Ligand code: 13P
């Protein structure tokens with residue numbers, strides 16, 4: 001057996017979580033990330049017949065039967081993950097139609113997966129239907145996106161258009177725009193269902209007055225999505241109180257669509 005700490009997905013996740021913390025997106029235990037793994041990814045590293053313990057999930061997700069996930073632990077600080085991955089992360093396999101998670105590795109102090117596990121698993125189900133390559137769901141608390149939800153209209157078209165107008169390449173990076181969930185109690189199946197519904201039409205979902213969810217095929221892509229939206233929100237928060245003299249027009253957005261071969265979400269541009 002190879003050492004799981006050398007598995008590329010584990011190395012990649014530890015680096016990404018460390019970077020998320022460095023960006024200030026994950027104060028204290030803020031944020032959580034899940035990565036879909038197939039049993040074939042794990043076979044060289046773990047005895048897949050050895051289940052450490054079983055953890056009830058509190059929801060059903062029959063689409064994820066037999067799927068394995070590398071997931072951050074609840075209450076864990078991203079800044080600490082690099083020093084003790086086995087305590088701060090876990091690998092689980094879903095059985096019983098998603099109602100039970102079998103712990104295959106990690107959560108070594110007796111902990112469990114993030115309290116946002118419902119939102120993560122339901123979002124994986126939703127994104128897989130749109131993009132079978134999707135493997136990552138990422139949640140964090142970037143300050144400018146969060147700030148924007150206090151001062152900007154939460155209408156999804158308006159919110160998306162503002163972000164697109166803040167940096168030229170936003171429309172190229174997230175042509176599907178940003179969906180918005182109103183303030184809801186976090187850690188519940190209800191916010192999980194609401195997030196997953198929004199994930200059907202966009203890879204970025206803002207949680208008002210809380211943070212953001214991103215989804216993508218790998219950690220770099222997902223991190224880059226959130227990074228780009230957060231940069232746009234930062235520009236917005238720098239200029240929102242100043243008179244607007246220039247902007248990126250819809251005609252220019254159409255030029256970007258043509259140049260980069262992307263299609264903006266229908267109905268979002270004039
Ligand atoms: P967890 O520590 O349970 O992952 O919660 C952090 C968080 O951001 C809740 O939304």
Ligand code: ZN
Pocket residue numbers: 030031139140141186210211
């Ligand atoms: Zn959160």
